[in-house]
Amino acid sequence: MTDNCLELTxxxxxxxxxxxxxxxxxxxxxxxxxxxxxxxxGLNRNAFVRMQVVAxxxxxxxxxxxxxxxxxxxxxxxxxxxxRRNGNPILVLHAQQIEMIx
Numbered sequence: 487m488t489d490n491c492l493e494l495t496x497x498x499x500x501x502x503x504x505x506x507x508x509x510x511x512x513x514x515x516x517x518x519x520x521x522x523x524x525x526x527x528g529l530n531r532n533a534f535v536r537m538q539v540v541a542x543x544x545x546x547x548x549x550x551x552x553x554x555x556x557x558x559x560x561x562x563x564x565x566x567x568x569x570r571r572n573g574n575p576i577l578v579l580h581a582q583q584i585e586m587i588x
Contacts (some may be wrong), residue, residue, distance in 0.1 A: 490564040492579055494537060495587065496520035498557050504550040514546035515539070516553055518561065538568075541581040549584065558587040 496518030503515045520535040539561055541549050553559070563582040567575050 491562070492565050493560065493562045494518065494520050494535065494579065495558065495560045496535070496537070498553050498555055498559060499536070500555045502550050502553045504547065511542060512544065512546045514541040514549045514553075518559060537579050538576060539563075539579045539581050541584065552586070560585040560587055 499517040499519055505513050505515065507513065515538065517536060517538050520537065522533050524531050524533045561579055561581050561584050563580045565577050565579055568578045569575050
């Protein structure tokens with residue numbers, strides 16, 4: 487088995503949405519924008535990523551209260567493929583740890 491771990495910092499795009507599955511599991515969904523300059527083959531490269539994030543479980547309820555549009559966070563977790571309602575696939579970061587950044 488190989489590792490699947492991603493750490494990404496970014497700014498929350500809009501307030502998160504809280505939902506509850508039929509099994510009673512809480513999910514907090516939000517989107518972050520990441521902008522940085524990376525060095526690739528000795529050259530600067532601008533990187534921009536918009537990533538959907540989902541946090542699952544009891545802690546997701548407090549996240550919904552704490553996260554606001556524009557706040558900066560560091561998210562650590564794993565990525566998984568989801569399908570939108572229209573059938574288009576997207577990558578989603580399943581948060582295992584979220585840290586607020588000043």
